[in-house]
Amino acid sequence: MKSFLMSCKLLFFRLSLALLALQLSRLFFFLFNFHSFQSLSASEIFLTFLGGFRFDIWSVFTIFLPLVVLHFIPGKYRTTKGFTKFFSIYFTIGIFVILLPDFIDTEYIKFTSKRSTFDLFNLITTGDDTLTLIPAFLTDFWYIPTGWILLSSGIVFIYRKYLNKPLPPMELAIKSSLISLASIIVLAGLFILTFRGTGYRPVSLNTAALYTSPPGINLVLNSSFTLLNTADKEELELKSFMTAQEAAAIFNPTYxxxxxxxxxxxxxxxxxxxxxxxxxxxxxxxxxxxxxxxxxxxxxxxxxxxxxxxxxxxxxxxxxxxxxxxxxxxxxxxxxxxxxxxxxxxxxxxxxxxxxxxxxxxxxxxxxxxxxxxxxxxxxxxxxxxxxxxxxxxxxxxxxxxxxxxxxxxxxxxxxxxxxxxxxxxxxxxxxxxxxxxxxxxxxxxxxxxxxxxxxxxxxxxxxxxxxxxxxxxxxxxxxxxxxxxxxxxxxxxxxxxxxxxxxxxxxxxxxxxxxxxxxxxxxxxxxxxxxxxxxxxxxxxxxxxxxxxxxxxxxxxxxxxxxxxxxxxxxxxxxxxxxxxxxxxxxxxxxxxxxxxxxxxxxxxxxxxxxxxxxxxxxxxxxxxxxxx
The missing domain is CATH 3.40.720.10 (Alkaline Phosphatase, subunit A)
Known part of the structure; x- marks a missing residue:
């Protein structure tokens, strides 16, 4: 049980560090787009940052899910140097990846007025214009890659200095295996809760409206969430606000x-x-x-x-x-x-x-x-x-x-x-x-x-x-x-x-x-x-x-x-x-x-x-x- 609790503690600090990174990138986004949020009061801005945790948790769970699960699987590999190094490499890559969309959107949102969705990849891969223009983008918006590298590197530095530790030993015994199984079941429940929320519909872009007024939508969201959440978008939801006849009487697209x-x-x-x-x-x-x-x-x-x-x-x-x-x-x-x-x-x-x-x-x-x-x-x-x-x-x-x-x-x-x-x-x-x-x-x-x-x-x-x-x-x-x-x-x-x-x-x-x-x-x-x-x-x-x-x-x-x-x-x-x-x-x-x-x-x-x-x-x-x- 002691090893289990130590694993939970280590996981908590590692995920908290990733969440801190997303909040800091949100602050960077806010400062460089301050004019877009001037209508929000100080208390509204605070609540918007607070509400952003829900979407940050979604992103962190998605990106770091393999690491989360591995914290609770027993075995001798847990204490090896190779496994500890794997954790460090995965966390490093994950941090750079999860922060990149936020920094891109810090400038790109001035053109689109929204956080990027998965269609961004279609735009990038349609023709080779974007690849050709990367040098110009890096020159004109030099503070974007600079900020991304500095924040990501700083978070990775903290991880390697304070959290780059071997997992506590957990043998393949019946008791530890049962604890691991129970932990994974609980994690699965948390994962589902994170994705679906507590309502009937999964967490989506418009869930942001629960945490802020419309001007704060782009601040409460994070860009890794909006990209991943729209990656496999379901078909358009059929609406039944009224009968078909009533709808046609109000607006009829046939002309x-x-x-x-x-x-x-x-x-x-x-x-x-x-x-x-x-x-x-x-x-x-x-x-x-x-x-x-x-x-x-x-x-x-x-x-x-x-x-x-x-x-x-x-x-x-x-x-x-x-x-x-x-x-x-x-x-x-x-x-x-x-x-x-x-x-x-x-x-x-x-x-x-x-x-x-x-x-x-x-x-x-x-x-x-x-x-x-x-x-x-x-x-x-x-x-x-x-x-x-x-x-x-x-x-x-x-x-x-x-x-x-x-x-x-x-x-x-x-x-x-x-x-x-x-x-x-x-x-x-x-x-x-x-x-x-x-x-x-x-x-x-x-x-x-x-x-x-x-x-x-x-x-x-x-x-x-x-x-x-x-x-x-x-x-x-x-x-x-x-x-x-x-x-x-x-x-x-x-x-x-x-x-x-x-x-x-x-x-x-x-x-x-x-x-x-x-x-x-x-x-x-x-x-x-x-x-x-x-x-x-x-x-x-x-x-x-x-x-x-x-x-x-x-x-x-x-x-x-x-x-x-x-x-x-x-x-x-x-x-x-x-x-x-x-x-x-x-x-x-x-x-x-x-x-x-x-x-x-x-x-x-x-x-x-x-x-x-x-x-x-x-x-x-x-x-x-x-x-x-x-």
Whole structure:
């Protein structure tokens, strides 16, 4: 019994050291992202750190499970030097591994607004861009690997100085064997309890809402938990908030387009600008920004005060923009098990009406999975770096400089039959934010590294439109311009739950002055495809989780991040944890979530909640059972 108790004591100190490491990495994460948690009081921050222990225990049990079990298995090997060395090596590797995701997310979360989930590995392994850019990442964010190595090494030092001891002897006797068996059974129970919790559902990302208010979700979690917890994600949970008939009456994704307008078959060009946030556009910020050309174009276009993306990563933009499918799961839809579902992709639909369709991206083929998912959407042709004629124009990081590639794009369209649908996804405003050497002194540097790159991208778009205006197809082309997602920011209102999705969405047609207004209505990426179909007067029966601008109905924007859904109608926004509402705030007056109106605005809560529940119920069933086409 003495050996057993000594083993328990040694195990307790070893696991406590690992838990301490995770709390210290959480502190590092907190300090480097302090601006994201300013709305939390000191007591809330303390409780958030305290609540984080639940997720830390989950991670530690998962990573160190073999060591935990070996503490209670009897045998002569327990006291050998070789076994003690094995423990030391395993603990060392385990500490470095368990801390690495936290340190990566300390910076990466500024781009995604959430802790990394397992789709990060899909992103890394899709193409070789990430591997190529590792030196740039290490240079720009040198404090991340430095902090990781210092903390990990410090924890390992403490282990080797104070805890690197042989296990107490425990012979293969009946008594000790029974104690070991009982210990393992108890450990198994604790392990199950750790994974499932005390409720009916396993611990998951949205369990974090039990321990903190929504702004603290990313602080209470740790990144090794979010990665491992989503590694083998179960199928979408079917929801039964209401009957199918009731859900369809509130939100029906089935839509027949082409009933409103009757235009000539215009060409369509969709320009997706990497990381183009509203924050960078002077048009939305009293003239203070880095996009003078876009600002002038917006003044002659149909734009929206309340326009949002439906994702925080580039691969999430394609399903939402071209098929009206938002990412309401913990990984990009395009990387999920549902990516091969049959969908009502805009390219497929327009192809039925004799449109030539093509997708352009100046990056390496395979980058972000664009080449594969563009085919699922129905694009007939894909033009990537492999198809680009002069590899000398490579920027050294991602692909071809925006200015050069957009000129190539405009010239290539001359060979297309009309009408056509063509989309180009730019890349120069992606980290590491490089611009051509000849322009180093041309554009304002700004307060963030991305600002100069955005100014260059804007300049590239200006030159593209100058070039495009020379071509015959220009005057009969509908242009749609938007950002794929937001990026790093330094204006506080954009560093909020709703603000991190605020991207411009613009419709411009050189020959149609009716598209010249600034609408206050809510508009999101999933609304783009049905709006285009209606504008063109093309009749199709589609399944879409967006609404056409021309459909006479109230508009909403819906998003999901780290287990929490949010919906806004432009006046309020509601937070929902998958089962119940947890917050209601005025928009845009209370984007910092100071006053929760959940109990004070019951009618508004009911309206937003019912719509959101109907939306989720339809989404989960249709995505899970491949019911995304008529």
């Amino acid at each position: 027949t387009s082409g009933k409103v307008n009757q235009h000539n078959p215009s060409n369509v060009i969709i320009l997706i600008v990497e990381s183009l946030s509203k924050e960078y556009c002077g048009y939305y910020n009293d003239g203070k920004g880095y996009t003078p050309f876009l600002d002038s174009l917006f003044s002659e276009s149909l734009v929206f005060e309340n326009s949002f993306s439906n994702g925080k990563k580039s691969p999430e933009a394609l399903p939402s923009i071209f098929a009206g499918i938002p990412t309401l799961i913990d990984q990009p839809y395009a990387f999920s098990q549902y990516a091969n579902n049959n969908i009502s992709g805009l390219p497929s639909l327009l192809k039925n009406h004799h449109y030539q369709t093509a997708f352009f991206h100046g990056g390496k083929n395979g980058s972000m999975g664009f080449d594969l998912f563009s085919k699922i959407l129905g694009f007939e042709e894909y033009y990537g770096l492999n198809e680009y004629p002069d590899k000398n124009d490579f920027d050294g990081n991602w692909g071809i400089w925006d200015e050069i590639y957009l000129k190539y794009f405009a010239e290539k369209l001359d060979s297309f039959q009309t009408p056509f649908l063509a989309s180009v996804f730019t890349l120069s405003s992606h980290h590491p934010y490089s611009i051509p050497e000849k322009y180093k002194d041309k554009f304002p540097v700004g307060s963030l590294p991305i600002h100069q790159a955005v100014a260059y991208a804007d300049y590239a778009l200006r030159n593209f439109f100058i070039e495009a205006a020379k071509h015959e197809w220009y005057k009969n082309t509908l242009f749609v311009i938007t950002g794929d997602h937001t990026s790093i920011n330094d204006i506080e209102k954009y560093n909020t739950r709703v603000g991190t999705y605020a991207v411009p969405i613009c419709f411009f047609h050189p020959s149609d002055t009716s598209l010249n207004s600034n609408k206050s209505t809510v508009f999101q990426h999933t609304d783009i495809s049905p709006t285009i179909l209606d504008y063109l007067g093309i009749k199709e029966n589609i399944i879409c989780f967006g609404q056409s601008l021309f459909k006479k109905s109230k508009k909403y924007s819906i998003n999901y991040l780290s287990g929490i859904y949010w919906i806004t109608d432009g006046a309020y926004y509601l937070l929902f944890d998958g089962n119940k509402s947890i917050g209601l705030y005025k928009y845009p007056e209370d984007v910092f979530e100071k006053e929760n109106l959940l109990l004070l605005r019951s009618e508004k809560k009911q309206e937003l909640e019912q719509y959101l529940m109907a939306y989720i119920q339809q989404y989960n069933e249709r995505v899970r059972f491949n019911k995304l086409t008529n």
